[in-house]
Structures are given as C-alpha cells and as structure tokens.
Amino acid sequence: MKLDYEKKDYLWAEMTWEEVEKYLEKTDTVLLPCGAVEQHGPHLPLDIDYFDADYLAKKVAENCTDPKPLVLPVIPYGVSYHHDDFKGTISVTNNALSLMIYDIGMSLAKNGIKKIIIINGHGDNAPTLNYAAQMINRDAKIFVCVETGETSDVDLYAMTDTPNDVHAGEIETSTTLALRPGLVKMDRAINETMEFKNKFLNFDNERGVNWYVRTSKISDSGVMGDATKATVEKGEAMWDIMIKQLTKFVEFIKVTQVSNLYQKRY
Numbered sequence: 001m002k003l004d005y006e007k008k009d010y011l012w013a014e015m016t017w018e019e020v021e022k023y024l025e026k027t028d029t030v031l032l033p034c035g036a037v038e039q040h041g042p043h044l045p046l047d048i049d050y051f052d053a054d055y056l057a058k059k060v061a062e063n064c065t066d067p068k069p070l071v072l073p074v075i076p077y078g079v080s081y082h083h084d085d086f087k088g089t090i091s092v093t094n095n096a097l098s099l100m101i102y103d104i105g106m107s108l109a110k111n112g113i114k115k116i117i118i119i120n121g122h123g124d125n126a127p128t129l130n131y132a133a134q135m136i137n138r139d140a141k142i143f144v145c146v147e148t149g150e151t152s153d154v155d156l157y158a159m160t161d162t163p164n165d166v167h168a169g170e171i172e173t174s175t176t177l178a179l180r181p182g183l184v185k186m187d188r189a190i191n192e193t194m195e196f197k198n199k200f201l202n203f204d205n206e207r208g209v210n211w212y213v214r215t216s217k218i219s220d221s222g223v224m225g226d227a228t229k230a231t232v233e234k235g236e237a238m239w240d241i242m243i244k245q246l247t248k249f250v251e252f253i254k255v256t257q258v259s260n261l262y263q264k265r266y
C-alpha cells in the first residue's frame with residue numbers, strides 16, 4: 001500500500017548518502033528537534049513537546065532561503081521524571097539524553113556539519129541539552145546552541161491572560177488547537193493557574209530563578225496554566241511568531257561563517 005507523500009529535500013533521514021554528501025557542499029547547518037513523551041493534562045495528548053519541536057524545525061527550514069538547513073529526525077524522549085506521577089509519561093535520564101545528543105553532535109561534526117541548532121520543545125530538557133551542547137563544542141569545536149523558546153517566549157507570554165503558563169495551559173492548548181484540533185478535549189480543559197508569592201520563583205518572570213519540583217506537588221491535573229483560555233486564533237498567531245522569530249535566527253546562523261559567529265561578547 002503506497003503512502004501519499006511528497007519528499008522534502010531538506011530532511012536528512014529521507015536522503016540517500018550520496019544526496020546528503022552533495023547537499024553538505026552547500027550547507028553546514030542542521031536543526032535537531034528534541035521533545036518529550038509526557039502528560040499534558042486531561043485534555044492534551046502526550047506527544048505535544050516532540051510533535052511541536054518537529055513541526056517547528058520543519059516549518060523553519062521550509063521558510064528559510066535556499067540552501068535550507070537540514071532537519072534531523074526528532075528525538076522524542078526527554079527528561080520528564082517530574083511528571084511521572086501521571087500515567088503515560090516516559091522519561092529518560094539526564095545522562096542518557098546528554099550522551100545521545102553528544103554522540104549525534106560528534107557524528108554530525110564528522111559529516112562536516114559546523115553549526116547545530118537544537119530546537120527544544122520541552123523546557124526541562126534545557127539543562128541536559130545545554131550540557132551536551134557545551135561538550136560537543138569542547139570536543140568538536142563547532143557551533144552548537146539550544147533554543148528553548150528564547151526567540152519568541154516574550155511575545156507568547158505577552159499574549160497570554162494568566163501568569164506562569166508553562167505546561168498544558170493557554171499556550172500549548174492554543175498551539176495544538178491550531179494544528180490538531182481533533183486531539184484536544186476542550187471539555188476537559190481546566191484552569192490551574194499558579195501564582196508564587198515571590199517573583200523570583202515565577203516561571204515567566206525575567207528575573208525568575210531556575211528551580212525544580214515534581215508536578216504533582218503544585219498541580220492536581222498536570223496542567224500549569226489556564227487551558228480554558230486557549231483558542232485557535234491565539235494558537236495560529238503564536239505559531240506565526242515562533243516560526244518567524246526562529247527563522248530569522250536560523251537564517252543568520254546559516255549565512256554566517258563559524259569564525260564570525262565567535263565574536264567577543266564583551
């Protein structure tokens with residue numbers, strides 16, 4: 001039985017080795033989407049973080065000028081131990097994920113890749129991915145960065161009605177309504193908005209300090225935010241912003257020589 005499918009020429013894993021060899025003559029940049037399989041409240045599917053990272057990476061590549069960056073297959077599993085009081089969550093250790101990313105990075109460097117942009121769809125992967133990125137840079141001496149929403153988070157938070165919308169709330173419910181409405185159970189969407197007494201503990205405060213907690217300590221449903229405020233329109237606007245901002249960043253990295261990326265910061 002044939003699949004109705006159109007080949008995209010920037011997807012690494014759909015190429016032959018000869019096609020990759022040829023493509024690498026015109027680009028030295030790859031996008032590596034990473035996500036998680038974890039609970040997203042009673043109303044959203046478990047795959048949100050890796051599905052969205054994969055979708056974003058492909059959309060960004062599609063929107064880039066030629067030669068487009070190559071998109072690697074998504075890494076679906078992430079560090080989700082803090083969600084494992086909720087069924088369906090599958091977590092790998094920080095060690096396993098960082099080793100996997102390190103090995104992929106070193107392998108990419110052997111292929112001639114000079115710039116790796118890790119597109120991270122799951123906030124709690126960030127410390128692990130950043131660690132791996134540092135080690136790849138140390139050992140392969142190539143450019144590696146981790147984007148966990150930094151290029152668009154300020155805009156997204158400005159569009160939400162409630163603070164601390166970090167998990168399965170207004171943002172993720174809206175972005176999923178925009179792409180896959182059939183997978184969203186809006187009749188099960190609830191409001192579990194969190195407000196912390198100290199601003200340094202707030203997740204979306206620009207002065208917020210990174211801290212760690214098991215989700216079940218602060219949320220009964222697994223939602224952190226207000227899923228009831230989600231709409232298709234907000235979701236579409238959010239995707240537009242995320243794709244536009246990240247494309248700008250990738251375009252810059254893509255056309256800039258590694259030696260020119262390494263400028264003094266201060």
Ligand SMILES: [Zn+2]
Nearest residue numbers: 048049168172
């Ligand atoms: Zn998520």
